Amino acid sequence: MRVESIRLLIETKAVRNRILQQVYRRIHYGDTVFWLITLVFALVVVGMIGAILFVTLYGSAMAREQFGWGFLTNPRWYHEQDGVPIYGAWPAVYGTLASSTIAVLLAGPIGIGSGVFLAELCPPWLRMPLSVLIELLAAIPSVIFGLWGVLVLAPLFERHIAIPVSRTIGTTVPLLEGPVSKGGVMIAGMVLALMILPTIAAITRDVVAVVPNSQRELLFSLGATRWQVIWLAVLPYAFAGVIGGVMLGLGRALGETMAAVMLIGNRTTVSLSLFASGTTSAALIATQLPNREDALHESALIYLALILFAITFTVNALARLLVWRIAASTR
Amino acid sequence: MVSVVSVMNGEQPAKQPAAAPVGHARGHSLTVRNLVPFYGKRQAVRPVNLDIPPCQITAIIGPSGCGKSTMLRCLNRMHEMVAQARVEGTVWLDHEDIYAAGVDPRLVRRKIGMVFQHPAVLHTRSIYENVAIGPRMSGITRRRELDDLVEHSLHQAALWHEVQDRLKHPARMLSGGQQQRLSIARTLAIAPDVILFDEPCAALDPIATSKIEELLVALRSDYTLVIVTHNLQQAVRISDRTAVFMIDRDAKDYIGSLVEVNDTAEVFSNPQDPRTQDYISGRVG
Ligand SMILES: Nc1ncnc2c1ncn2[C@@H]1O[C@H](COP(=O)(O)OP(=O)(O)O)[C@@H](O)[C@H]1O
Numbered sequence: 001m002r003v004e005s006i007r008l009l010i011e012t013k014a015v016r017n018r019i020l021q022q023v024y025r026r027i028h029y030g031d032t033v034f035w036l037i038t039l040v041f042a043l044v045v046v047g048m049i050g051a052i053l054f055v056t057l058y059g060s061a062m063a064r065e066q067f068g069w070g071f072l073t074n075p076r077w078y079h080e081q082d083g084v085p086i087y088g089a090w091p092a093v094y095g096t097l098a099s100s101t102i103a104v105l106l107a108g109p110i111g112i113g114s115g116v117f118l119a120e121l122c123p124p125w126l127r128m129p130l131s132v133l134i135e136l137l138a139a140i141p142s143v144i145f146g147l148w149g150v151l152v153l154a155p156l157f158e159r160h161i162a163i164p165v166s167r168t169i170g171t172t173v174p175l176l177e178g179p180v181s182k183g184g185v186m187i188a189g190m191v192l193a194l195m196i197l198p199t200i201a202a203i204t205r206d207v208v209a210v211v212p213n214s215q216r217e218l219l220f221s222l223g224a225t226r227w228q229v230i231w232l233a234v235l236p237y238a239f240a241g242v243i244g245g246v247m248l249g250l251g252r253a254l255g256e257t258m259a260a261v262m263l264i265g266n267r268t269t270v271s272l273s274l275f276a277s278g279t280t281s282a283a284l285i286a287t288q289l290p291n292r293e294d295a296l297h298e299s300a301l302i303y304l305a306l307i308l309f310a311i312t313f314t315v316n317a318l319a320r321l322l323v324w325r326i327a328a329s330t331r
Numbered sequence: 332m333v334s335v336v337s338v339m340n341g342e343q344p345a346k347q348p349a350a351a352p353v354g355h356a357r358g359h360s361l362t363v364r365n366l367v368p369f370y371g372k373r374q375a376v377r378p379v380n381l382d383i384p385p386c387q388i389t390a391i392i393g394p395s396g397c398g399k400s401t402m403l404r405c406l407n408r409m410h411e412m413v414a415q416a417r418v419e420g421t422v423w424l425d426h427e428d429i430y431a432a433g434v435d436p437r438l439v440r441r442k443i444g445m446v447f448q449h450p451a452v453l454h455t456r457s458i459y460e461n462v463a464i465g466p467r468m469s470g471i472t473r474r475r476e477l478d479d480l481v482e483h484s485l486h487q488a489a490l491w492h493e494v495q496d497r498l499k500h501p502a503r504m505l506s507g508g509q510q511q512r513l514s515i516a517r518t519l520a521i522a523p524d525v526i527l528f529d530e531p532c533a534a535l536d537p538i539a540t541s542k543i544e545e546l547l548v549a550l551r552s553d554y555t556l557v558i559v560t561h562n563l564q565q566a567v568r569i570s571d572r573t574a575v576f577m578i579d580r581d582a583k584d585y586i587g588s589l590v591e592v593n594d595t596a597e598v599f600s601n602p603q604d605p606r607t608q609d610y611i612s613g614r615v616g
């Protein structure tokens with residue numbers, strides 16, 4: 001009887017072990033499959049970047065050969081010299097950099113401020129509606145932003161800001177000098193700012209919301225004001241994430257096409273003034289590629305795309321470097 | 332912000348690092364009268380009356396959830412930082428009602444410092460800045476003055492020798508025990524009258540714990556200390572007086588109350604309340 005029951009016990013144990021082993025093996029097998037699937041996805045991403053790089057390098061070969069680095073500094077998109085067509089990227093590059101800089105300078109502080117307000121200061125009953133509103137703003141198609149910019153903001157801006165400023169400060173500061181044209185770098189930058197504002201605000205809100213409460217309580221217990229808590233504890237802790245949000249916004253501004261086409265005036269020569277019309281890389285490519293005249297024209301446009309790619313890449317790398325530097329150093 | 336700094340400035344000229352510490356005779360006491368903390372509509376503790384004598388260690392013990400932390404956070408007006416939280420009754424720091432109308436809670440917190448259960452340091456800042464931040468917020472900006480304060484506070488917290496050659500390193504790289512002593516140094520740097528500790532050793536190993544205990548005993552001669560602890564041995568080892576909080580099993584509302592306060596030796600050798608008796612003999616909690 002005793003022996004019997006012990007044998008039974010051993011057998012059930014053995015069975016259980018076998019089942020467990022199978023289960024473990026299956027789990028392990030699942031792990032491997034999962035690992036392979038995610039690896040494939042990762043490789044697809046790498047492959048895409050490689051493909052884009054290949055296409056832009058290959059397609060721009062002719063233009064790169066003919067114009068070299070001079071392409072970048074040539075202040076006219078198109079002119080002919082002794083009957084030979086010459087292309088230059090500087091108007092588009094300048095327009096891209098200037099309008100995106102304006103967008104980030106405007107949307108950065110306002111977006112970070114509203115994100116912090118939403119996460120830290122907003123009364124609870126207001127938080128939800130405001131968050132929804134901001135997310136709605138992010139979902140509006142850029143052509144509608146452009147429409148609104150052209151019909152509403154641009155006329156107001158021209159009458160009440162651009163013309164008065166160009167007549168006063170503009171007489172001494174070339175960046176703000178007249179004449180004021182219908183569309184321009186400044187107004188395009190302002191509409192871009194509106195478009196990237198929700199991105200920056202939403203990301204700031206989210207990264208501020210996950211700052212551990214211990215960081216706040218610690219400072220409150222030293223007699224800090226809410227402002228000091230935000231400034232000295234919350235924002236430094238969330239810094240990398242906030243910069244990430246701003247960079248995402250900047251990336252969108254650099255590549256934004258429709259709003260730029262509608263607002264910047266599409267003039268392919270350079271004027272330093274922010275009130276003058278100009279173009280951006282994305283706008284130029286989008287408007288001219290469908291109507292390309294010959295192989296050189298197409299190659300020059302692809303060369304411009306390559307440069308835009310390089311700009312966004314550099315901006316991201318610099319941002320990452322900045323985050324690393326600040327994360328590694330403590331004051 | 333300017334006005335806050337200047338107000339705090341006016342508050343803060345008293346203790347310089349090298350100056351004589353406050354002696355026994357001038358220590359600071361807390362008097363708790365009919366204190367009832369609320370979270371929204373929910374009462375967290377039954378009315379508390381408690382005298383915390385100057386320059387002694389008062390331990391607060393009791394099972395989880397009986398309101399020890401909540402009560403402690405009422406003593407320096409940190410409780411009201413929780414959304415919807417409020418307080419009835421009052422607390423006196425010496426002869427000053429800290430809940431009186433017009434009292435700035437930030438000034439109360441500068442006089443009654445607090446150290447939390449989980450060692451909390453400012454992650455992005457150096458060891459030096461973690462200590463200097465309190466004085467900085469009160470408007471001390473001169474480098475020498477800050478240096479002295481930081482060094483003195485780290486000495487007081489028995490941490491100086493371990494960190495003196497890496498003051499610029501990130502504070503997050505310190506061990507848990509070191510971070511907790513850094514928290515104490517940070518609190519000491521604003522020269523409080525009273526320091527509250529909420530289970531300061533709960534997350535620490537025995538060696539780090541005994542270092543903190545030694546430190547508390549050393550600080551007792553200059554500061555009034557209140558420590559919430561889960562560890563009854565710790566209360567016996569270091570405290571002069573003990574307050575026992577319990578949740579009444581019979582009552583259905585699960586609201587904690589203060590059941591007994593006495594000299595620590597009395598509480599543990601001769602408990603007056605049967606609930607205390609059960610608790611310290613390990614029958615509940
Ligand atoms: N932030 C909070 N919001 C609502 N109720 C809380 C909060 N913190 C604590 N409580 C409640 O207050 C009571 C006392 O909690 P606490 O003071 O943390 O107890 P202890 O520190 O003794 O473990 C518990 O019933 C707990 O659920």
Ligand SMILES: [Mg+2]
Nearest residue numbers: 399400401529
């Ligand atoms: Mg607690």
